[in-house]
Amino acid sequence: MRLIAYLTAVVAAAAILATSERASASARSAHPGIVHNLLCIHRYEGSWHDHGWPYWGGLQMDRNFMRAYGRRFYRRWGTADHWPRWAQIEAGVRGVLARGYSPWPNTARLCGLL
Numbered sequence: 413m414r415l416i417a418y419l420t421a422v423v424a425a426a427a428i429l430a431t432s433e434r435a436s437a438s439a440r441s442a443h444p445g446i447v448h449n450l451l452c453i454h455r456y457e458g459s460w461h462d463h464g465w466p467y468w469g470g471l472q473m474d475r476n477f478m479r480a481y482g483r484r485f486y487r488r489w490g491t492a493d494h495w496p497r498w499a500q501i502e503a504g505v506r507g508v509l510a511r512g513y514s515p516w517p518n519t520a521r522l523c524g525l526l
Contacts, residue, residue, distance in 0.1 A: 450504045452523035453516045460500060463493040470497065471504045477515060481506035 453471060454460075460470035467474055469492025478486045482503030485495045492500050513520035520526045 446505050446508050447501060449513070449520075449523060449525055450501055450508070453504075453513070453519045453525075456519040456522055457516070460497050461493045463491065468492040469495060469500045471500055471516070473500070473503065477507060478503065481510065 450471065457470060457472040458464075458467075462469060462472065468478070471492070473482070473492045475486075475491075478492055482492065482495070482499060485492070485499040485503060489495050489499075492503070495503075507515055513523075513525040517526060
């Protein structure tokens with residue numbers, strides 16, 4: 413069941429990020445909402461290319477998070493500030509499925525997720 417939810421969210425993330433920076437309402441409604449929630453978190457976190465240590469990318473991932481949920485991307489591109497947006501979202505979806513929204517305690521509260 414988690415795999416289906418994950419795959420649905422990844423497909424939705426690819427569709428959303430392929431169509432525009434701002435996800436269309438129709439694409440967002442085609443998935444369980446994780447991508448939408450991550451885009452809300454991103455709005456409060458930083459630029460997709462944020463390279464400030466110890467957190468990188470639009471979801472402000474630390475090295476442990478990148479290794480755990482985006483290992484393939486970390487090996488290929490290094491830190492998340494060098495990843496495409498879709499890869500950052502995919503790693504974020506994996507993190508949410510494994511840990512919920514706890515990696516972003518402040519921004520998840522701002523988005524009404526905690």
